[in-house]
Amino acid sequence: MADVHTSEQRSYNMSRIRSANTKPEILVRKFLHSNGLRYRLHAKSLPGKPDIILPKYKTIIFVHGCFWHGHNNCKYFTMPATRTDWWKEKIEKNIFNYQKAVNALKKEKWNVLTVWECSLKGEEKQNKTLNKLLSKILF
Numbered sequence: 001m002a003d004v005h006t007s008e009q010r011s012y013n014m015s016r017i018r019s020a021n022t023k024p025e026i027l028v029r030k031f032l033h034s035n036g037l038r039y040r041l042h043a044k045s046l047p048g049k050p051d052i053i054l055p056k057y058k059t060i061i062f063v064h065g066c067f068w069h070g071h072n073n074c075k076y077f078t079m080p081a082t083r084t085d086w087w088k089e090k091i092e093k094n095i096f097n098y099q100k101a102v103n104a105l106k107k108e109k110w111n112v113l114t115v116w117e118c119s120l121k122g123e124e125k126q127n128k129t130l131n132k133l134l135s136k137i138l139f
Contacts, residue, residue, distance in 0.1 A: 020042055024120050028063055040053040048104075050105070058111055059110065059137050064098075064114055070091040071116055
């Protein structure tokens with residue numbers, strides 16, 4: 001199956017995709033801040049360059065996009081029909097790098113939490129996810 005975009009359009013679209021400060025990440029950060037939690041962002045000194053670091057609680061939060069991290073059984077993750085082998089390799093590498101970072105962080109006694117993009121869709125799911133996240137940090 002051929003791509004529906006020209007290579008210039010595809011390049012432009014891909015350049016607009018952020019790796020940091022995504023909408024789901026900002027949503028989690030606002031929630032944490034409104035609940036009195038202070039954090040650091042994207043520490044290059046830590047394995048995996050975590051999205052959110054709560055040093056006081058020795059907790060790391062990764063906010064994952066379902067597509068980029070190959071979220072199993074999620075409606076937001078489908079393997080692209082074009083360049084499937086390339087995408088499969090890319091997503092598998094993301095998953096491998098994440099697991100490697102989690103293992104390294106746990107070795108350093110960090111509590112590692114992951115929030116999936118799909119769990120923040122819809123107000124009810126979002127509230128449930130964020131409140132559960134808060135309880136995992138504080139207790």
